[in-house]
Amino acid sequence: MAALRRLLADAPPGHHHKQGGAPSDWSAGYLNGWLSQQTPVFGLRLWVLIGIAVGAAIVLVLLLIFVCLSRRRRRRDEVLAANLYPADTKLLKQHLQQATPTKDIQEIVRRQQQQQPQTPPQPAVQLAKAEPPVTPPQQHRAQAPVIPTPPARKTPGSGMSATTSGGSERDGATPRSTGSAAGAPEVSHLGWGHWFTLRELEEATDGLAEENVIGEGGYGIVYRGTLHNSTMIAVKNLLNNRGQAEKEFKVEVEAIGRVRHKNLVRLLGYCVEGAYRMLIYEYVDNGNLDQWLHGDVGEVSPLTWDIRMNIMLATAKGLAYLHEGLEPKVVHRDIKASNILLDQQWNAKVSDFGLAKLLCSEKSYVTTRVMGTFGYVAPEYASTGMLNERSDVYSFGVLIMEIITGRSPVDYTRPAGEVNLVEWLKTMVAERKAEEVVDPKMAEKPSPKILKRALLVALRCVDPDANKRPKMGHVIHMLEMDDLLFRDDKKAGRESSDRYSSKEDGSFSKREHHRYIW
Numbered sequence: 001m002a003a004l005r006r007l008l009a010d011a012p013p014g015h016h017h018k019q020g021g022a023p024s025d026w027s028a029g030y031l032n033g034w035l036s037q038q039t040p041v042f043g044l045r046l047w048v049l050i051g052i053a054v055g056a057a058i059v060l061v062l063l064l065i066f067v068c069l070s071r072r073r074r075r076r077d078e079v080l081a082a083n084l085y086p087a088d089t090k091l092l093k094q095h096l097q098q099a100t101p102t103k104d105i106q107e108i109v110r111r112q113q114q115q116q117p118q119t120p121p122q123p124a125v126q127l128a129k130a131e132p133p134v135t136p137p138q139q140h141r142a143q144a145p146v147i148p149t150p151p152a153r154k155t156p157g158s159g160m161s162a163t164t165s166g167g168s169e170r171d172g173a174t175p176r177s178t179g180s181a182a183g184a185p186e187v188s189h190l191g192w193g194h195w196f197t198l199r200e201l202e203e204a205t206d207g208l209a210e211e212n213v214i215g216e217g218g219y220g221i222v223y224r225g226t227l228h229n230s231t232m233i234a235v236k237n238l239l240n241n242r243g244q245a246e247k248e249f250k251v252e253v254e255a256i257g258r259v260r261h262k263n264l265v266r267l268l269g270y271c272v273e274g275a276y277r278m279l280i281y282e283y284v285d286n287g288n289l290d291q292w293l294h295g296d297v298g299e300v301s302p303l304t305w306d307i308r309m310n311i312m313l314a315t316a317k318g319l320a321y322l323h324e325g326l327e328p329k330v331v332h333r334d335i336k337a338s339n340i341l342l343d344q345q346w347n348a349k350v351s352d353f354g355l356a357k358l359l360c361s362e363k364s365y366v367t368t369r370v371m372g373t374f375g376y377v378a379p380e381y382a383s384t385g386m387l388n389e390r391s392d393v394y395s396f397g398v399l400i401m402e403i404i405t406g407r408s409p410v411d412y413t414r415p416a417g418e419v420n421l422v423e424w425l426k427t428m429v430a431e432r433k434a435e436e437v438v439d440p441k442m443a444e445k446p447s448p449k450i451l452k453r454a455l456l457v458a459l460r461c462v463d464p465d466a467n468k469r470p471k472m473g474h475v476i477h478m479l480e481m482d483d484l485l486f487r488d489d490k491k492a493g494r495e496s497s498d499r500y501s502s503k504e505d506g507s508f509s510k511r512e513h514h515r516y517i518w
């Protein structure tokens with residue numbers, strides 16, 4: 001700047017008042033000469049210096065704008081989190097304040113944004129009992145995965161197979177072999193299930209074709225497929241496997257694969273090839289509970305009380321098995337309606353168990369899965385991240401409420417006092433309006449007594465004090481009693497006449513109010 005000032009001072013005084021001739025030519029020539037003169041700054045010409053100064057000023061202004069914008073965005077995210085779920089705020093804040101916010105955290109916020117009224121969940125499918133409601137939910141579709149050319153052959157000892165086409169499910173009893181005679185396919189086996197090759201799965205799903213997409217969740221895209229032996233399968237192509245080591249992946253998958261229960265979706269096998277990590281499940285052919293509760297089913301839901309009770313019981317049994325029938329026990333972490341799959345006979349099976357552990361083995365890895373799903377997460381888990389099977393019981397309580405009412409756990413399209421299902425239901429029960437909470441799409445309502453008992457189970461499950469929540473075994477017992485009552489009622493033919501009689505009005509005793517509502 002000092003050099004500039006000196007140059008300006010050096011300008012000849014007469015140039016402002018040049019008379020006669022062509023003054024503009026003269027000034028242009030003069031300006032040219034003046035700008036072209038050398039400065040003491042590295043011998044640069046004056047116009048170069050001015051250019052650099054202007055450029056630097058522009059960069060500075062842009063930088064300031066960028067800083068302002070990112071501050072505003074961070075602030076907005078925090079406000080959003082606070083509005084959506086106060087209990088999650090602390091956790092979210094920590095994440096948002098990390099120096100390099102990860103994609104997962106952006107995903108959490110994106111998901112929570114999706115819960116807002118501006119983007120109400122679309123009915124996933126047109127439902128008809130005969131036809132599986134399997135159209136992929138459009139709002140969840142992300143980029144289709146790029147299918148890399150399968151590696152021609154695996155390196156010996158890498159544990160990967162490179163079979164020729166047409167391989168079918170293999171017997172899982174034999175130990176894995178990694179070597180093979182020339183020309184023969186390498187075959188790998190595990191004790192519990194099957195190792196599928198990428199080629200097998202591509203054939204089963206027509207090359208992971210778009211029309212075979214059943215749906216998409218936080219873990220990846222799910223495809224319907226048919227094996228050579230006509231077995232229907234569901235193939236979950238895991239996204240973000242985070243470069244999880246092959247061995248670690250297998251150990252975890254094996255653990256999940258050994259779990260067998262009629263109310264848990266069976267894991268048939270997996271595929272590990274190159275960057276691919278896929279899980280192959282039994283195909284459950286009638287969509288998921290979320291679709292049947294919140295999809296477009298018309299005026300009357302096909303889900304009768306009987307069916308709903310069975311779904312509650314089946315889910316409870318699947319969960320009880322994970323919690324109480326296995327050593328070490330498995331905490332599902334993401335019990336919700338879309339993880340309850342249904343078959344044509346309305347048998348319910350819990351899916352996605354164990355996946356949280358499988359995909360979140362790095363401690364620092366925070367996903368929607370660790371967070372659970374908005375609306376279903378137990379308060380203590382949301383606020384401290386501490387997790388045990390009681391958090392599943394809480395989510396199960398929310399699920400029962402959803403099944404009884406047909407309402408989503410969080411629904412921003414509803415009036416203020418009804419947005420949060422748990423809070424609304426507590427209020428309704430406290431105001432002795434329990435019978436008004438039943439899903440209006442249920443043609444035949446349960447009797448007040450039966451309804452009251454089911455609600456009691458739900459309320460006990462969502463007890464803010466985790467230690468007071470019942471164990472799943474106990475929940476089964478309570479639900480079975482309820483189911484028995486319902487069947488007795490039906491037999492006696494009383495259910496239609498005295499459904500909402502004054503004596504059995506679904507109200508709670510004072511003690512129950514105190515215990516479960518407040």
Ligand SMILES: Nc1ncnc2c1ncn2[C@@H]1O[C@H](COP(=O)(O)OP(=O)(O)OP(=O)(O)O)[C@@H](O)[C@H]1O
Pocket residue numbers: 214215216217218219220221222234236265281282283284285287288334338339341351352373
């Ligand atoms: N074994 C299966 N048989 C039939 N359909 C399945 C099977 N597994 C998953 N699906 C369907 O695929 C869809 C996506 O499932 P996925 O479990 O990946 O996601 P989600 O449960 O919808 O969401 P999230 O990622 O939060 O768990 C669901 O709509 C589910 O109905």
